[in-house]
Amino acid sequence: MARQKKLLIWIPILALAIIWLVIAGSPFLFMVLATFKTQFELLTGGVFAWPESLYLTNYTSVIGGRFFSYLINSIIVVAVSLTSLLAVASFAAYPLSRFNFKLRNHTHALIVACMAIPIHITLIPIFIMMMNVGLYDSIWALVGPYIAFNLPISVFLLTAFMASIPKELEEAAEIDGSSKYKIFFTIMLPLSKGGIATIAIFNAINMWNEFVFAFVLTRSVTNRTLPLAIWEFQSQFTNHTPMIMTVLTLSTMPMLLAFIFFQKKLIKGMMVGAVKG
Numbered sequence: 001m002a003r004q005k006k007l008l009i010w011i012p013i014l015a016l017a018i019i020w021l022v023i024a025g026s027p028f029l030f031m032v033l034a035t036f037k038t039q040f041e042l043l044t045g046g047v048f049a050w051p052e053s054l055y056l057t058n059y060t061s062v063i064g065g066r067f068f069s070y071l072i073n074s075i076i077v078v079a080v081s082l083t084s085l086l087a088v089a090s091f092a093a094y095p096l097s098r099f100n101f102k103l104r105n106h107t108h109a110l111i112v113a114c115m116a117i118p119i120h121i122t123l124i125p126i127f128i129m130m131m132n133v134g135l136y137d138s139i140w141a142l143v144g145p146y147i148a149f150n151l152p153i154s155v156f157l158l159t160a161f162m163a164s165i166p167k168e169l170e171e172a173a174e175i176d177g178s179s180k181y182k183i184f185f186t187i188m189l190p191l192s193k194g195g196i197a198t199i200a201i202f203n204a205i206n207m208w209n210e211f212v213f214a215f216v217l218t219r220s221v222t223n224r225t226l227p228l229a230i231w232e233f234q235s236q237f238t239n240h241t242p243m244i245m246t247v248l249t250l251s252t253m254p255m256l257l258a259f260i261f262f263q264k265k266l267i268k269g270m271m272v273g274a275v276k277g
Contacts, residue, residue, distance in 0.1 A: 031252075034245035035059065042242055058246040062233070066221060067250065070229035073139050075254075077225060078207045081146040085154060085203060086196055088147065093158035094184050098170065108159070114152040119145075123216060130217055139225070141217040146210065150203045161195030162188055201259065208255055226251050 026048075034042055035058050036051040045052075095101070096108060126145055127136070135141040165188065173183045189196075211227040218224050224232075233247040 028252075031245045031249055034242050035249050037242050039240055039242055058242050059250075061243065062246050062250060065233075067229060067247070069222060070224060070226045071250075071254075073224065074208060074226040077139050077142050077146070078204055081143045081150075081207055082200060082204055084143070085147045085150055086200060089151060089154035089158050089199065090189065090192070090196065092151075092155045093162050094188055096155070096159045097162035098167075098188075111152045111155050115156065119149045120212060123212065126213070127216055136217060137219045137223055139218070139223050142210075142214055142225070145213050145217075146207050150206060154199050154203060157199055158192065158195055162192055165191050204258065205255055 030047055033048060033051060036053075036055050037045070038055060038057075041052060041055075096104060096111075122145075130136040130141045169187055169191075170183055173187055178186070209227060210225075211231070214225045214228055215231075218228070230247055230251055233244060
């Protein structure tokens, strides 16, 4: 009887999961299949028809262009911005979650208030600032804004995550003579890996897909990032759908692979935060 009840519960869940997989996976399947087709084959065949042959000219044409230049720029910007963001957010979250100082509540309230600021209203001031400091039209002009805009939500989430770590561990370390710095690096950071991984993936996706600031703060082709490559290829191959789908597929793969490799840490971080919260 109990087994039948479990089956009755799991059957609609599996059905909904399959329906969601079809809805979410169909556009991705169309995108990948289109990359192996010619323009004529795509227009004359079915939308989800299997390619008649392994047509790789779309990939060689895209890769033979400036695609790797855009890709390297995006990797550098995301790597530098994300590393700096996680370091600053960790250093800020620890005292906010553990120390009782006079301006703690005010600082926390200020961080929450910063989360409500629309980032695009700062576009013109940041453009003027980058012009004045000589960083305009370089990939380094994107690092500062990417860190600043993602810092409030990162500190907010990581503060809540660190606050959920049992204080007894910290007290035991203090009894053994450990300093605050040692406690931070040997206890707080290792136990916060799940939260840091969650924040890292969340922010990496935002940075990887960011378009407006990359478009405004860079001008030359050599300094532009991957979202601008999609925009440029779309204007270049307006009527060539397979070529556009190839650019989208190549642009999606890095983040997709990163999610596949780090999905366990992401899910674990979300579940730990949910249970402890």
